[in-house]
Amino acid sequence: MTSAIAHKPTLSVPGPAPTPLLGAAPNIFKFAKDPIAYTRQLFETYGNLVSLVQGGGTRLYSHYPDCPGTVFACGPEIVRQVATQPDVFYKCPLTGPLYRFRHESARAKPLNHFLVGIFGDNEAAHKKQRKLMMPAFHHQRLGSYAQDMAAITADELNKLEVGQVHNIAATMQQITLRIAAKSLFGEDIGPEGASTGEILHAALDIQGSLAMKFLRYDLPGLPWRRYLNIVAEYERAMKALLDAKRARGCDEADVLSMLMQVRDEETQEKLSEEELLGHVGVIFIAGHETSANALTWTLFLLSQHPQIMSDLLDELEGVLHGDAPTLEQLKDLPLLERVVKESMRILAPVPWNGRVTAKPTELGGYSLPTGTEVFVSISQTHHMSDLYPNPEAFDHSRWETITPTAYEYNPFSAGPRICIGAGFAMMEIKIILAMLLQRYRLEFVPENPIDRAGMIVMRTKHGMSMRVHKQDRQFDAGVGTVQGNIRDMVNLP
């Protein structure tokens, strides 16, 4: 995802100076290595709007022809301005700068839609796609997904071995991936779902490598060839899935079937094959990786806060008596709600909203030229001490007294591009936590430091080792043994 372009001094936003020899490269490197730590330092030095490098000239995200540079922003007022002006702040496909190469060759043609979907649309096209998708995420539809969520969770929990150390981050990925496959494709495709997820993850990993910038030739052994092969493999798998659904009449109760049937109110047109392929990829990625990280971070925080864990289990057992929650019962679990909210405040699973200015605009007191990349930090906003006193404390009780605005607390973003799956995700996270915590106690095992990784999402760099016990309430075990840079985001014993 990181790449430098020729230095064009067109940005007036303050930021660290480029180095005489290497220009912006050291800044890009520091950002790629740990975006949260580096930008926190920049915000502290330069304020709520800061350039990756003084004068601009970098490109991390934009596929548009001219990119004057990259700025980082935080704070409720800036969040509001960006979130409420989708005609000024455009979003890009998840393929980022690679989208530029979609016309380059026949093999690159699938990049027209690969990981584009609703993420890559703006203005009227975005409104249209969003309207078509909304019914799949309406409250009344959520109930039909809840049963599948509980069944898949129960099945995966059966696979955990008591007494053994498991990588809980991988377990959470597997559960949310199966749930996404079931609610999206209508099939609990188990291992096949995993392979679709792996294909997409492999594509995202290669996309981010620097070698893609310098060695973008479709030749054996080079990453561009590997990337295009992965995209082709994904196309084949998804086309086969669409064909199989068409053959069955597309009237199943999943998101894809619904999208295949839906027609534009005015033109009566159906979504094209390209549009469907684009949507499926982005919803699949957006729909499982985010929830998996939210779950992993929440389990981690609970493992280090024994009193909160104990109170939460009291609440769960008092209402559910060991069973999976129904949609109705979720409303009777206020502590669970506060714990999840506080977890997503302190360790936001999606730390950034990336945008590109579609026209010249003003932000945070500075003029931004057309094409400027703007990364709005959800994470930094969630750690502002004037909004959240003692921001590094994992304190669910703050939610009994605060009601932040949509621009102060926005793990799912805000405005017309707010996460379409927010209700789905909250329900999924709560069901999985409620089932898991009643059945097992997870003891943190310090096999690896808990370092953060990732750019679009925030995940653990080395997984999350935890020993699985039958629920015996011995919550003090494993407390106070955490090392790693997560400690600069949350106070831990």
Ligand code: HEM
């Ligand atoms: C804890 C879990 C989740 C978090 C934290 C999360 C967060 C977000 C955020 C911050 C955005 C806005 C990104 C931006 O504008 O730059 C977003 C958009 C989106 N999310 Fe989620 N998400 C989660 C789960 C889900 C799920 C489960 C689905 C689908 C099943 C989903 C589907 C989408 C889609 C389609 C968009 C694009 C909406 C648009 O552009 O109109 N997300 N999500």
